[in-house]
Amino acid sequence: MEPRIQYAKTSDGVSIAYTVLGNGPPIMFMGPGFGDIHMYSSGVIPYASDRIVGVGRRVIMYDGRGTGSSERGNTDYSLEGRLRDLEAIIDRTGIDRFALWCMGQSGPTGIACAVKHPDRVSRLVLAATYAKGADWYKVIPALRSSRALETMAEELWEYHTLSLAHAVTGFRDSDLANRVAAVLRAGMSARAYLSIRDANEKVDVIDLLPLVTQPTLVLHLTASPLSNLDLLRVLASRIPNARLVSTAATAPVIDAFLREGEEQAANLPSALPSGTAIILFADIADSTALTERVGDAAFRAKARELGPALRTRVRECGGTPVEGPTLGDGVLAVFTSAREAIEAALRCGKAGDDAGLPLHLGLHAGDVTREGDPDGRDNVYGGAVNIAARISGLSAPGEVLVSDTVRSLARTSAGVRFEDRGEQALKGVGEPVRVWAVREAE
Amino acid sequence: MEPRIQYAKTSDGVSIACAVFGDGPPLVFTGIAFGDVHVYASGVGAFKQVTDALVGLGWRFIMYDGRGMGSSDRGNTDFSLEARLRDLEAVIERTGVDRFAVCGILQGGAAAIAYAANHPGRVSHLVLAATYAKGADWFNLIPAARAIRALDTMAEEQWEYYSVAFANAATGFRDSDLANRLAAVFRSGTSASAFLSYLAASEKMDLTEMLPLVSVPTLVVNHSANPLSNLHLLRVLASRIPNARLVTTDDLVGTIDAFLREGAEPVPSRQELPSGTAIILFADIAD
Numbered sequence: 001m002e003p004r005i006q007y008a009k010t011s012d013g014v015s016i017a018y019t020v021l022g023n024g025p026p027i028m029f030m031g032p033g034f035g036d037i038h039m040y041s042s043g044v045i046p047y048a049s050d051r052i053v054g055v056g057r058r059v060i061m062y063d064g065r066g067t068g069s070s071e072r073g074n075t076d077y078s079l080e081g082r083l084r085d086l087e088a089i090i091d092r093t094g095i096d097r098f099a100l101w102c103m104g105q106s107g108p109t110g111i112a113c114a115v116k117h118p119d120r121v122s123r124l125v126l127a128a129t130y131a132k133g134a135d136w137y138k139v140i141p142a143l144r145s146s147r148a149l150e151t152m153a154e155e156l157w158e159y160h161t162l163s164l165a166h167a168v169t170g171f172r173d174s175d176l177a178n179r180v181a182a183v184l185r186a187g188m189s190a191r192a193y194l195s196i197r198d199a200n201e202k203v204d205v206i207d208l209l210p211l212v213t214q215p216t217l218v219l220h221l222t223a224s225p226l227s228n229l230d231l232l233r234v235l236a237s238r239i240p241n242a243r244l245v246s247t248a249a250t251a252p253v254i255d256a257f258l259r260e261g262e263e264q265a266a267n268l269p270s271a272l273p274s275g276t277a278i279i280l281f282a283d284i285a286d287s288t289a290l291t292e293r294v295g296d297a298a299f300r301a302k303a304r305e306l307g308p309a310l311r312t313r314v315r316e317c318g319g320t321p322v323e324g325p326t327l328g329d330g331v332l333a334v335f336t337s338a339r340e341a342i343e344a345a346l347r348c349g350k351a352g353d354d355a356g357l358p359l360h361l362g363l364h365a366g367d368v369t370r371e372g373d374p375d376g377r378d379n380v381y382g383g384a385v386n387i388a389a390r391i392s393g394l395s396a397p398g399e400v401l402v403s404d405t406v407r408s409l410a411r412t413s414a415g416v417r418f419e420d421r422g423e424q425a426l427k428g429v430g431e432p433v434r435v436w437a438v439r440e441a442e
Numbered sequence: 443m444e445p446r447i448q449y450a451k452t453s454d455g456v457s458i459a460c461a462v463f464g465d466g467p468p469l470v471f472t473g474i475a476f477g478d479v480h481v482y483a484s485g486v487g488a489f490k491q492v493t494d495a496l497v498g499l500g501w502r503f504i505m506y507d508g509r510g511m512g513s514s515d516r517g518n519t520d521f522s523l524e525a526r527l528r529d530l531e532a533v534i535e536r537t538g539v540d541r542f543a544v545c546g547i548l549q550g551g552a553a554a555i556a557y558a559a560n561h562p563g564r565v566s567h568l569v570l571a572a573t574y575a576k577g578a579d580w581f582n583l584i585p586a587a588r589a590i591r592a593l594d595t596m597a598e599e600q601w602e603y604y605s606v607a608f609a610n611a612a613t614g615f616r617d618s619d620l621a622n623r624l625a626a627v628f629r630s631g632t633s634a635s636a637f638l639s640y641l642a643a644s645e646k647m648d649l650t651e652m653l654p655l656v657s658v659p660t661l662v663v664n665h666s667a668n669p670l671s672n673l674h675l676l677r678v679l680a681s682r683i684p685n686a687r688l689v690t691t692d693d694l695v696g697t698i699d700a701f702l703r704e705g706a707e708p709v710p711s712r713q714e715l716p717s718g719t720a721i722i723l724f725a726d727i728a729d
Contacts, residue, residue: 141596141603148592152585159585162615163607171606174618 003041005069008062008092010084012076017069018062018089022053025262026098029061030086030106032226034196035068035187036061042183044176045169051251052101057258060098062089066192075192077199082109083116090120096275096369099258101125104226105196107235108133108205115211119369119381123261124212125254126235127219128227131209133201135231142167142225147201150194157190170225209238216242217257223248277380278341278365278406279388280319282310282348283330285358285397306355307331310348317344322380330392334368334380338409342416342438345400353398362392363402364433365409383429390426391435404434417441445479447513450506450536452528454520459513460506460533464497467566468542469702471505472530472550472557475640476631477512478505484627487613487620495695501702504542506533510636519636521643526553534564543567543702548670549644551679552577559655567702568656568683571663571694572671575653575678577645583672586611591645594638601634614669653682660686661701667692 003019010016019037029049031039040047040061049059063070064085066077074081086109090098100121102110107129114121130136137143146164153160158181165181166174188196218236221227229246236244247253284290284303291299310331311321319335331348335341345361352359366384387403395401402410407418418436425432445461452458461479471478471493482490482505497503507514508529510521518525530553534542544565546554551573558568574580581587590608597604602625609625610618632640662680665671673690680688691697 141600144600145593145596145603145607148596149589151592152588156585159589163589163611166610166615166618167607171610171618171622174610174616174621177618178615 003037003061005037006092008088010065010088012074012081012084014065014074014085014088015071016062016065016085016088018060018093020093021049021059021061022057024056024058025258026058026060026093026095027052027258028086028089028095028098028100029059030100030102030110031061032104033064033067033106034184034193035063035070037063038068038187039183042179042186044179044183048250048254049101052254055251055255057255060089060093060095062086063187064196066196067188072189072192075195077196079108079112079199079203079205081199082106083112086110086113090117094275096120096367097122097371099123099125099261101127101254102129103127104129105133105136105200107131108203111205111208111212114214114216115208118213119371121214122371123258124214124216124239125219125257126216126232127250128221128224128232129235130228130231131204131206131234131238133199133203135234136228137201139228139231140226142170147197150197153194154190157185160190161185168226206234206238209235210240212239212242214241215257215261217254218242218244219250219253220244220246221248221250222246275367276365277334277336277368277384278338278363278409279368279380279385280314280333280335280341280345280348281330281362281364281385281388281392282332282345282352282359283389283392284352285360290357302355302357306352306357309351309355310359313347313351314344317341317347319344330389332380332385332388338363338365338406339413339415341406342400342402342410342414345402346416346438349398349400358397360392360395360397361400362388362390362395363400363406364388364391365403365405387426387429387433390429391424391433394421394424394426394435395437400438401435402438404436407436414438415441445483445505447479448536450532452509452525452532454518454525454528456509456518456525456529456532457515458506458509458529458532458536460504460536462537463493463503463505464501466500466502467702468502468504468537468539469496470530470534470539470542470544471503472544472546472553473506473508473511473526474548474550475508475511475637476628477507477514479507480512480631481627484623484630486623486627492694496699499695499699501699502539504533504537504539506530507631510640511632516633516636519639521640523552523556523647523649527556529553530557540564541566543569545569545571545698546573547571548573549640551575552644552647552649555649555652555656555679558658558660559652562657565658566705568658568660569663569698569701570660570676570679571698572665572668572676573679574672574675575650575682576648576675578648579675579678580672581641581645583675584670586614586669591641594641597638598634601629604634605629612670650678650682653679654684656683657685659701659705661698662686662688663694663697664688664690665692665694666690 161181161184165177314333318340319333322332364387368380368382421435423432450458510519558565605625609621680686
């Protein structure tokens with residue numbers, strides 16, 4: 001399939017070509033480099049990413065700076081420069097949470113990204129790569145020899161790419177290597193190649209390895225002349241949550257690894273969205289006083305009954321209840337529609353009143369991050385969740401308060417009226433938030 | 443045909459494996475890297491085809507493994523021009539040929555040129571294919587040669603990888619399957635250290651000054667299919683050897699055969715001088 005190329009701008013002003021293939025949970029694929037879209041769309045070598053798309057995943061790939069359809073002028077190929085490319089794609093595509101899969105020379109960039117963005121990178125796959133560039137160029141004969149031939153690269157670029165393509169494909173198919181060489185030449189200049197190689201060799205992310213918190217799959221690609229088990233062992237032994245697998249069949253192993261994470265997250269009947277959401281926070285009003293009045297056991301029984309009833313109301317209105325353990329007697333739910341969220345809040349309020357357990361109810365909208373908690377249950381995090389909780393704390397028992405953001409979203413659609421409660425300072429929130437009480441429409 | 447290996451002893455005491463194929467006017471092929479008999483016997487590459495074709499056309503093909511190569515004495519790795527000439531001379535003596543064509547290809551060119559320049563009476567024709575006068579030029583101009591020199595430091599440690607890289611480059615990155623088989627032949631033909639010494643010695647050789655001294659009919663062949671053949675370097679040979687011509691061709695067999703047939707006497711119809719008892723007439727112009 002011919003990829004549709006889009007562009008993202010890096011923080012240092014470089015236009016980076018990227019493409020999104022397939023649908024499903026997102027995985028950022030940083031391939032062998034020298035322009036992944038360029039190499040992929042040439043069709044000369046099979047990309048395992050196609051098989052990942054085939055099992056229902058969304059693969060995002062890009063041409064790094066200086067290669068393929070990306071801007072060729074900028075020559076900062078340092079780890080920082082390359083991280084900027086990756087971050088530009090992450091920002092531009094708006095994927096909040098994704099798996100990251102890197103091969104070969106992309107590995108160190110991927111490792112740095114996982115450490116820098118633990119809230120966004122869910123899982124890490126490191127295939128045929130390394131932590132320290134100098135090691136890679138020493139122990140892999142194909143790279144060592146190509147390195148030795150570099151004095152010829154600019155003068156004899158065609159010869160050099162032929163030699164390089166043969167070496168990295170293991171001298172097994174001259175036809176293939178000739179085609180790969182032609183694609184390499186079209187994808188970058190000799191000078192860019194030399195600069196990238198030089199930057200590769202200088203990079204060293206050994207110190208970052210203990211800081212990788214994501215579940216990590218380290219893959220030794222037994223069929224690849226660029227895969228070295230010793231170098232991969234270094235990665236697997238120093239990344240806390242890593243495992244090492246030797247395989248010739250990349251895609252099924254990666255899919256199984258990603259599926260593991262998804263199954264843990266899928267304990268919920270319906271998946272929680274990441275991204276912008278309307279957040280409902282409901283808590284039983286004055287529960288301490290109530291406990292004293294009816295006694296612990298009776299209160300627990302009533303609260304236990306109310307929880308499922310509230311979650312049912314949430315689902316009826318198209319929302320997703322969160323079943324994380326952090327809420328005490330409260331209910332946290334996310335919605336993709338402000339109107340539905342208000343409707344659900346009103347119904348929850350009524351259910352609470354009916355049960356004799358009036359609720360504080362607050363709504364706010366903002367970005368949330370979905371993440372499995374240690375027990376494998378899904379939870380949502382983010383500043384917006386905190387604000388929703390604080391707003392709920394301001395509400396009178398049985399009353400629904402919404403932030404100004406939610407009111408703006410639902411003003412014309414909710415079929416209710418909003419009563420201004422003014423700017424409120426919220427604990428732990430920098431700026432005061434204007435809140436509104438939801439009233440029945442007249 | 444499976445070569446029957448005989449041994450010749452050089453003047454410096456090295457045993458040289460040689461083989462003779464066919465009958466007819468002799469063509470002596472100067473030894474190159476990895477051992478010609480060794481490469482021929484492996485059947486890998488074009489060498490066996492070319493040899494068999496020339497033998498089929500009525501030529502007696504004499505080849506040998508140079509010192510340090512193939513079935514020859516591997517212990518001596520003196521690859522100087524003098525040593526290579528000793529190998530050649532030992533084989534000529536052992537096979538008892540008197541007058542013959544000499545063919546030098548690639549690194550075999552130097553010994554062929556030097557021998558022809560020094561023995562014009564014995565060399566009927568000189569064929570120089572894909573070779574050069576000055577080793578340093580060849581190692582500078584031919585990308586594959588330049589590349590292989592750049593990999594020197596890997597040769598001993600990564601002999602297999604090195605041989606594969608070399609075989610692929612030397613055959614023009616055209617057929618990795620062939621190159622892989624050739625690489626195996628290279629590795630069994632010599633050691634990494636011997637090959638490095640061989641290359642270093644080859645790079646130092648310079649026969650430029652000897653070229654005007656070659657008086658025999660000479661054919662310089664630019665083998666167009668061979669990535670190790672460089673027209674510019676071959677022009678230097680053809681322009682400085684007095685009785686030389688230059689041909690660019692992909693047909694080594696046909697070109698060499700036609701050239702060897704040229705000359706005073708048509709080759710196959712050998713109405714030669716009788717051996718045995720004869721009455722000798724000597725005639726000279728009187729003063």
